[in-house]
Amino acid sequence: xxxxxxxxxxxxxxxxxxxxxxxxxxxxxGFAHMLKGGVVMDVTNAEQARIAEEAGAVSVxxxxxxxxxxxxxxxxxxxxxxxxxxxxMESVTIPVMAKCxxxxxxxxxxxxxxxxxxxxxxxxxxxxxxxxxxxxxxFTTPFVNGARSLPEALRRIEEGASMIRTxxxxxxxxxxxxxxxxxKLNDGLRLARAIYDSEDRQEMMRLAREYRVSxxxxxxxxxxxxxxxxxxxxxxxxxxxxxxxxxxxxxxGIFVGSGIFKSEDAANRARAVVLATTFWDQPDRVREAxxxxxxxxxxxxxxxxSMELRMQERGAAS
Amino acid sequence: MQxxxxxxxxxxxxxxxxxxMSGEAVRVNTPSAVSAVDAIIIPGGESxxxxxxxxxxxxxxxxxxxxxxxxxxxxxxxxxxxxxxQVYDRRMGATGQPLLGxxxxxxxxxxxxxxxxxxxxxxxxEPLGITGFRGVFIRAPSVTAVSPxxxxxxxxxxxIVAVRRGGIVGTSFHPEMSGNAALHRNLVDAARR
Numbered sequence: 001x002x003x004x005x006x007x008x009x010x011x012x013x014x015x016x017x018x019x020x021x022x023x024x025x026x027x028x029x030g031f032a033h034m035l036k037g038g039v040v041m042d043v044t045n046a047e048q049a050r051i052a053e054e055a056g057a058v059s060v061x062x063x064x065x066x067x068x069x070x071x072x073x074x075x076x077x078x079x080x081x082x083x084x085x086x087x088x089m090e091s092v093t094i095p096v097m098a099k100c101x102x103x104x105x106x107x108x109x110x111x112x113x114x115x116x117x118x119x120x121x122x123x124x125x126x127x128x129x130x131x132x133x134x135x136x137x138x139f140t141t142p143f144v145n146g147a148r149s150l151p152e153a154l155r156r157i158e159e160g161a162s163m164i165r166t167x168x169x170x171x172x173x174x175x176x177x178x179x180x181x182x183x184k185l186n187d188g189l190r191l192a193r194a195i196y197d198s199e200d201r202q203e204m205m206r207l208a209r210e211y212r213v214s215x216x217x218x219x220x221x222x223x224x225x226x227x228x229x230x231x232x233x234x235x236x237x238x239x240x241x242x243x244x245x246x247x248x249x250x251x252x253g254i255f256v257g258s259g260i261f262k263s264e265d266a267a268n269r270a271r272a273v274v275l276a277t278t279f280w281d282q283p284d285r286v287r288e289a290x291x292x293x294x295x296x297x298x299x300x301x302x303x304x305x306s307m308e309l310r311m312q313e314r315g316a317a318s
Numbered sequence: 319m320q321x322x323x324x325x326x327x328x329x330x331x332x333x334x335x336x337x338x339m340s341g342e343a344v345r346v347n348t349p350s351a352v353s354a355v356d357a358i359i360i361p362g363g364e365s366x367x368x369x370x371x372x373x374x375x376x377x378x379x380x381x382x383x384x385x386x387x388x389x390x391x392x393x394x395x396x397x398x399x400x401x402x403x404q405v406y407d408r409r410m411g412a413t414g415q416p417l418l419g420x421x422x423x424x425x426x427x428x429x430x431x432x433x434x435x436x437x438x439x440x441x442x443x444e445p446l447g448i449t450g451f452r453g454v455f456i457r458a459p460s461v462t463a464v465s466p467x468x469x470x471x472x473x474x475x476x477x478i479v480a481v482r483r484g485g486i487v488g489t490s491f492h493p494e495m496s497g498n499a500a501l502h503r504n505l506v507d508a509a510r511r
Contacts, residue, residue: 020439020474027436030456030495034395037320038367056370058320058363093407093427094366095457117433117457140434278319278371279347 011160012138023140025162031095031118031142032163032230035059035253039243039274040232042066042257045084046091052260053092055270059117061255062088062098067124067171068258068299071309077125079107085114097144102315103129112141118163120144123314124170124257131318136160146234148181150188151211152316153227158217164227166251167312168235171258173301175242177312178235182249189225196222226250235312238263238298240276240289247280264297319347319371321363321396325494326502330359333502341506349380357390357485357509359502360397362456362492365405365427368396369415378416385420390485390508392501398481398488399425399459421488422465423481429460429490430477441491443471443480448500453479453491460490485509 013023021027038058043049049060064080065073079100089096095117100107102121107128111119121134123146133156136143142162147153153164166185168178195203196219204222208215221228233246234255243254254277260270272292279285323345330343346352358381385391385401393401403419406412407427430436433456441453453474461478464470471480471487479490485508493501 017437020437022435022437024438026454026495027438027456030454030492031433031436033322033325033492033495034363034456036322036324036363038364053366054370056367058367090409093410093413094364095433112434115432115434142433274367274371 008137008160010137013136013140013160015140028142028162029229032144035095035163035232036230037278038253039270039277040097040253040255041260041270042255043088043261044080046087048261048266049088049092049096051267052270053094055267056274057094057270058253059095059097060088060092061120062096062116063124066258066261067311068173068262069171070124071171071311077101079104079111079125082110082114085111085116089114089116099125100134101125102127103132103134105134108134108139108143112139116141118142118144120165121161122146123167123311123316127314130315133159133315133318136162144232146312147185148312148316149184150192150221151213153185153231154211154213154217154221155318157227157229158213161229163230163232165232165234165255168233168237170235170311171302172236173238173259173262173299174236174303175238175246176236178233178237178246179249181312182233182246182251185227185231186250189221189227192218192222193225236301237273238301239269239293239295240272240286243273244276244280244286244289247277253277258299262299263293265294269293269297319363319377320367322361322394322492322494326359326361326394329494329499329502330506333499333506336499337503337506339506339510347377349376352377352380352384355389357505358384358392359505360391360393360400361494362395362397365396365399365459366413366415368400369413378418382418382420385418385486388485390505391420391487392493392505393421393486393488394492394494395456395458395490398461398490399427401486401488402461404463405459421468421481421483421486423461423468423488424463425459426462427459428457429462430455430458433457439474441472441474441479445469445471445482446487446500446504448504451493451498451500452496453489454495455479455491458490461488485511
């Protein structure tokens with residue numbers, strides 16, 4: 001287990017029952033550990049969820065609309081309906097996650113009471129509070145949050161996130177942003193590690209202040225040389241090769257949003273992305289996975305210049 | 319292939335160090351890697367996924383052959399499911415996933431409920447001489463029936479959570495999350511004998 005940096009004694013989500021205890025950082029972060037090396041797929045209905053499970057997804061993420069449709073529809077994007085979430089939970093045996101708006105404590109409570117396995121406080125939906133994310137320590141259900149850099153990731157972990165996904169730009173089918181952000185995060189980790197090795201505590205303190213995080217979490221993270229929670233890549237992943245490349249950059253697993261169910265070969269593509277994620281370090285298996293898809297059926301995608309809405313910037317300043 | 323692989327490699331290295339033994343902990347995901355090891359850990363992950371991935375290669379067949387000829391193993395959570403002979407889900411019934419069948423036990427998936435019901439507590443495994451072991455249960459399965467040759471090592475609220483047959487041990491909980499390498503030492507010890 002990755003050591004429990006940033007754990008809190010006053011976490012409201014911890015429930016003691018006789019000799020057993022629920023909602024501890026270990027139990028919540030442990031859930032994310034079970035997903036490592038796997039693919040979490042965005043779905044909007046039970047049929048898609050079953051296709052994802054059949055393909056070998058480790059979990060499904062429930063949304064009202066896929067990110068590319070959220071982008072097209074405009075307006076306010078909210079959490080999915082309880083009925084839709086429940087129907088999906090009853091259709092598959094793999095864990096089910098669902099998204100709530102950034103800072104929307106009561107959407108999160110509704111999802112926790114619906115008994116989803118993990119809540120994604122997500123920039124794909126319209127933020128309810130740009131300045132304050134949810135205080136996630138008060139939930140027994142674990143949370144995953146997006147981050148574009150080390151400071152953003154550590155701020156989310158200090159609020160109680162049990163898992164991080166490095167943000168790309170959702171709903172674009174363009175992996176460029178995800179690659180940029182995982183590299184930026186890795187740069188941040190290398191810098192922190194170098195400061196740790198130099199034993200310059202004052203410099204570490206300066207970094208903590210610059211990042212707006214505690215000395216404790218930056219120091220523990222620097223010593224580990226990685227995030228203290230499981231970190232997946234997300235945003236714009238459309239092909240097996242996209243997934244394998246992100247795994248090679250040190251990600252623990254992959255979230256695929258629109259890339260699968262906005263393609264025209266969803267079932268094959270889902271299986272192929274799973275294979276490439278598992279066997280990312282075996283070039284022949286990645287080639288085999290890439291052969292399972294037809295590029296003419298990939299989602300068309302968007303380049304950065306044509307994007308009016310940059311979801312990745314939502315909540316990033318807080 | 320998927321799940322808590324790194325953490326189990328770490329726990330195995332910790333066990334070797336604590337026993338002052340030289341040895342290597344390596345990742346196994348090909349048939350040739352299966353034939354090269356003295357003992358194996360099948361880590362927790364998502365059992366449906368692991369089942370699907372196992373079907374994609376000959377690794378499962380190679381593994382079954384080694385285990386049937388006496389190689390020690392530690393199967394954790396989804397790994398325990400893979401070792402078992404029968405598995406069902408309370409809602410979905412029989413799951414139809416591929417199994418190794420080397421532990422003749424019947425498993426119930428997600429036996430304690432969804433993630434909100436996941437928990438940790440101290441576990442005693444008297445037959446192994448291990449007590450006060452921090453058991454971390456993540457959407458854990460439990461054993462609902464065992465054949466006579468399978469020994470029960472521990473139970474929680476009347477549900478069986480650890481079993482053994484010869485050198486093969488299976489647990490519902492995650493020893494790699496406990497910081498205690500006792501079960502990994504037990505595996506190294508079985509491999510040495």
